[in-house]
Amino acid sequence: MENRIYDENNGLWYARQGDYYLPELALPPEEEKSIGIWGQRHLQYLKEHKQLIYLNLLTGGRLNEYLVSIEGQAEDMFSRLAKEYANRQGVTERLKAENQLEWVQKMNNIRNCVREVVESEFIFL
Numbered sequence: 001m002e003n004r005i006y007d008e009n010n011g012l013w014y015a016r017q018g019d020y021y022l023p024e025l026a027l028p029p030e031e032e033k034s035i036g037i038w039g040q041r042h043l044q045y046l047k048e049h050k051q052l053i054y055l056n057l058l059t060g061g062r063l064n065e066y067l068v069s070i071e072g073q074a075e076d077m078f079s080r081l082a083k084e085y086a087n088r089q090g091v092t093e094r095l096k097a098e099n100q101l102e103w104v105q106k107m108n109n110i111r112n113c114v115r116e117v118v119e120s121e122f123i124f125l
Contacts, residue, residue: 032064038074039067041123074122081114 003016004024014021035043043063046054057063086092089106096103 033068035064035067036071036075038078038118038123039071041119042070042074042125043067045124070122074118077121078114078118081117082110085110085114 005014005016005021006012007014013024015024043054046057054063057066086107089110091103091106091110095106
């Protein structure tokens with residue numbers, strides 16, 4: 001018996017596994033783009049809580065593209081909100097020069113608040 005056979009009816013190759021021939025299936029090729037922290041967090045969320053959506057994106061070859069989109073949107077929102085919050089709270093370069101510790105405290109607080117907003121809007125949908 002052959003280890004591999006080709007079925008002309010459906011265009012698939014089959015590999016012998018013990019007494020059975022199983023189809024050799026592969027996911028469609030997908031362009032690899034780097035995914036940052038927001039995309040990775042959303043990916044982990046999909047794997048743990050939204051398996052059906054994750055599998056549909058993965059098997060459709062759109063997972064990486066989707067995560068890159070989420071990454072870009074989340075990063076844009078994070079940057080915009082951080083600047084906006086800093087302006088509202090009077091966190092300026094002048095404060096940074098005069099009192100670095102207070103500036104760091106305020107910026108850490110702003111980043112934490114903005115991170116929660118971005119996570120609720122994009123990551124944990």
